[in-house]
Amino acid sequence: MAGSTAKGEARRTALLDAVVRVLERGGPGAVTHRAVAAEAGVPLAAATYYFSNIDDLLVSALLKATEEQVELFARLETPGIGEVARMLHDWTHTRRAAVIAQYELLFLAMRREALRDAAERWYRALENALGGGRGSRVAALAIDGLVLRILWSGEPSTVAGIEAALADIFEAAAALG
Amino acid sequence: MAGSTAKGEARRTALLDAVVRVLERGGPGAVTHRAVAAEAGVPLAAATYYFSNIDDLLVSALLKATEEQVELFARLETPGIGEVARMLHDWTHTRRAAVIAQYELLFLAMRREALRDAAERWYRALENALGGGRGSRVAALAIDGLVLRILWSGEPSTVAGIEAALADIFEAAAALG
DNA sequence: TCAATTATGGTACAAATGTACCAGAATGGC
DNA sequence: GCCATTCTGGTACATTTGTACCATAATTGA
Incomplete structure (x- = not known):
C-alpha cells in the first residue's frame, strides 16, 4: 500500500x-x-x-481542509462581534483566494455521497463555536450566507461594514435565545 | 460579428x-x-x-442564468412560509443538480471582477422578494446559507423540516422589523 | 543480514481538448 | 437580383492530460 x-x-x-x-x-x-x-x-x-486518480487527490484534499477548519472552529472561544468581524474580513478579503478554494472543494462534495459527513461536521463545528441553541443555528446560517455574499459581491468591504451586518444577525438571533 | x-x-x-x-x-x-x-x-x-473560447461560454451562461433567476424573484409575491418551504425543497432535492450547476457558475464569477454586478443583482432580487428592511436582509442571508447547507448535508430533507428552519429564520428576522 | 515491500523518477502513449482553417451555403441590405 | 456579411459543417493539428510501465533505490521487518 x-x-x-x-x-x-x-x-x-x-x-x-x-x-x-x-x-x-x-x-x-x-x-x-x-x-x-x-x-x-x-x-x-x-x-x-x-x-x-485526480478524484482521489481532490477528495483527500477536501477531507484535510475540513479537518483543519473543524479544529479551528473548535479552538474558538465564543468571541465578541468585533473579533468575528475582523476574522471574516481577513477571510473574505486578505485570504480570499484560499477561502474560495476551500468552498470549491466543498462544492465537489455535493456530487459525492461519501463526503456528506465532512460537510455535516463543518457545519456542526460552526454552530458549536457560536454556542448552540436555536438562535445560534440561525446565526450560523446567516454568517455562512454573509461570507458567500462578500466573496461574490465584495460588499461589505470594510471591517465596520461587516460588523454592522453581524450586529443585525446577532440581534435577530438573540430574539430566539 | x-x-x-x-x-x-x-x-x-x-x-x-x-x-x-x-x-x-x-x-x-x-x-x-x-x-x-x-x-x-x-x-x-x-x-x-x-x-x-470556453471562458466566453461559461460567462455568458452565468449571465443568462442570473437574468432568469432575477426575473423569477421579481415575479415572486411575498409568500407564506409553507410556500417558501415547498419551493426550497423543490430546489434542493428535486432540482438539486440544476441548482448546484447554478452555484458552480456563480463560483466562477468570484474570479472575475466583471461579473460582480451579476452576483450583486442576484442578491438584491432575493432581498426585494422578501420585502426589504433590516430583517429581510438577515433573512436573505440565512436562507442562502440554508440552501447551501441542504445541498451539502442533505438536511433538512423534508418540507416540514425546512419549514421549521424557515420559521426560526423569519421569527428572528421579525425581531428586527 | 537479507529478502520483501515501498518509494522514486523517468519515459511513453493513447485519448481528449482548444483552436485554427476553409470551402460553400444561407441570409440580409440595397 | 446582387453582393457583402454571416453562418455552417467538416477537418486537421499541436498541446495537454490521465495513466501505465519499468528499472532502480530506499526502507522495513524478521
Whole structure:
C-alpha cells in the first residue's frame, strides 16, 4: 500500500497542500497531476503514485481542509462581534483566494455521497463555536450566507461594514435565545 | 460579428442552455466545446463560432442564468412560509443538480471582477422578494446559507423540516422589523 | 543480514481538448 | 437580383492530460 512510511506521509501532505495552492491560483480546472506535482516540487510519478486518480487527490484534499477548519472552529472561544468581524474580513478579503478554494472543494462534495459527513461536521463545528441553541443555528446560517455574499459581491468591504451586518444577525438571533 | 441574425441568436441560447445541462451532469470539468455542442445537437464548429473560447461560454451562461433567476424573484409575491418551504425543497432535492450547476457558475464569477454586478443583482432580487428592511436582509442571508447547507448535508430533507428552519429564520428576522 | 515491500523518477502513449482553417451555403441590405 | 456579411459543417493539428510501465533505490521487518 502507498503512503505507509513516515517520508511517504510527508510527501502525501505536501501534495495535498499543493492542491489547495493550485486551486487558489487557477480554480478547479487547474488541478491536474502535473500541476500539483510541480507545485509540490515532486516528479509527476510521485503524484500518481500517492493518488492514483485526480478524484482521489481532490477528495483527500477536501477531507484535510475540513479537518483543519473543524479544529479551528473548535479552538474558538465564543468571541465578541468585533473579533468575528475582523476574522471574516481577513477571510473574505486578505485570504480570499484560499477561502474560495476551500468552498470549491466543498462544492465537489455535493456530487459525492461519501463526503456528506465532512460537510455535516463543518457545519456542526460552526454552530458549536457560536454556542448552540436555536438562535445560534440561525446565526450560523446567516454568517455562512454573509461570507458567500462578500466573496461574490465584495460588499461589505470594510471591517465596520461587516460588523454592522453581524450586529443585525446577532440581534435577530438573540430574539430566539 | 457573430450572432446577429435571428437564427444565430436561437443557436446561441440553445448552446447556453446546453452548458447548464452539461454542468448538471458532470460538473465544471465536463464543460468543453465538444460536450456542449453535442448536448445542443450542433456541430463542434458552431460552438466555437458563437463562443470563441470556453471562458466566453461559461460567462455568458452565468449571465443568462442570473437574468432568469432575477426575473423569477421579481415575479415572486411575498409568500407564506409553507410556500417558501415547498419551493426550497423543490430546489434542493428535486432540482438539486440544476441548482448546484447554478452555484458552480456563480463560483466562477468570484474570479472575475466583471461579473460582480451579476452576483450583486442576484442578491438584491432575493432581498426585494422578501420585502426589504433590516430583517429581510438577515433573512436573505440565512436562507442562502440554508440552501447551501441542504445541498451539502442533505438536511433538512423534508418540507416540514425546512419549514421549521424557515420559521426560526423569519421569527428572528421579525425581531428586527 | 537479507529478502520483501515501498518509494522514486523517468519515459511513453493513447485519448481528449482548444483552436485554427476553409470551402460553400444561407441570409440580409440595397 | 446582387453582393457583402454571416453562418455552417467538416477537418486537421499541436498541446495537454490521465495513466501505465519499468528499472532502480530506499526502507522495513524478521
